[in-house]
Amino acid sequence: MEKIKTSDYRVGKEISLKEIPTLNTLGATEEELEKALAKERNKLAKFQNRMYAHGKYGVLICIQGMDTAGKDSLIREVFKDLNARGVVVHSFKTPSVRELRHDYLWRHYMALPERGKFSVFNRTHYENVLVTRVHPEYILNENIPGIESTDNIGPGFWSKRFEQINNFEKHAVENGTIIFKFFLHLSKEEQRHRLLRRLNKENKNWKFSPGDLKERKLWDNYQKCYEEAINHTSTAHAPWYVIPADNKKASRLILADILYDELKEYKDVREPELNHETRAHLEDYKKQLEGE
Incomplete structure (x- = not known):
């Protein structure tokens, strides 16, 4: 296996998605990929237990992709060995009436991980510069001052949103959230x-859903x-x-491997020592229990 x-x-410079392959089998069979993923899951579970005891970091995992990219099954397979109390999955759908009464990042801020826990965003705050950009009429539902029609939504609007998202993530990181974003x-x-x-x-x-075919026609957009x-x-x-997703088993392993490879560098994450x-x-406590 490769x-x-x-x-x-990792995206460290400007990319062109057309130049990045969508398939990577890692030169492995399905059985080999599944065994390797099981090992990565075990390592992630042990790290999360230490992180929970340490209580100073939370981990935010953002997963984006086109319909059928395998988000749901990836989340199920990568995180199923973690303690159930240590990982929370948020699936962001169309904003509710209550959510639309707040700014577009509010519901995502409320879902940031507690210290010691993993939060997985299945679709993320990036929907606000993806779906809404392909369908700018959705922005009108946000009732933003100065935005009366889609004619008011120009390139500057999206540049400002990128800046706001970067600031949102920077604030989260500076307060103990470790962020991963996977496409x-x-x-x-x-x-x-x-x-x-x-x-x-x-x-x-x-x-x-028939809507899947309508959105597929907007693939290039x-x-x-x-x-x-x-x-x-x-x-x-x-x-x-950017994770090649044409092979689901390989994409799960790649994502899990990246997570652990980066998280293990947090050397300060360890169980607290007894006072x-x-x-x-x-020994006295042991004897008390053994003597019962």
């Missing part, structure tokens, strides 16, 4: 196959918006990683 190098996937890079042809599978398998039909969003918001403190008095009486 070695996974985090730097191969599951799917090919249009692979999406076609996956949509057809949804239609052909009766137990998958419920996942299909979405790719352009993703590319620009990634290029404007991949920072040293909150980098983007001197408690440690001095450990």
Whole structure:
């Protein structure tokens, strides 16, 4: 199996998505990929336990991708060995009436991880510069002063949003949140196959919506918006990683490997030591329990 190098996937300079491959099998069989993922899950679970005891960091994992990119199954497979109390998944849908009464980042700020926990954003605050950019009429629902029609939404509006998102993430990082942002890079042809599978398998039909085909026609628009969003918001403190997503098992392993590779560098994350008095009486406590 090919070695996974985090730097191969991290966005450190301007990218063109067309030049980045959507398929990487890592030269491994499905069984090898599953075994390797199990090992990474175990390491992540142990780190999360230490982090929970340490109580100073939270981890935010942002996952974006086109429909059928494999977000749901990736979250299930990568994080299923973590303590249930240590990981919270947030699936952001169309903003509610209550959410629209606040600024667009409010609901995401409220979902940032507690210290010691992982928060996974299944779709993220980046929907506000992706879906809304492809469909600028959605912005009108936010009732922003000075935005009376889509004619008021120009390039400067989106530049300001990129700046606001960068500031939001910088603030979170400076207060103990470790941020990872993953784009599951799917090919249009692979999406076609996956949509057809949804239609052909009766137990998958419920996942299909005619709206999926309408959005598919806007594929190029979405790719352009993703590319620009990634290029404007991949920072040293909150980098983007572009993960080839045509092979689901490989994409899960790559993501998990990157997570652990980066998190293990936080050498200060360790279980707290017992205070001197408690440690001095450990044998006494054992004898009390053994004598019951």
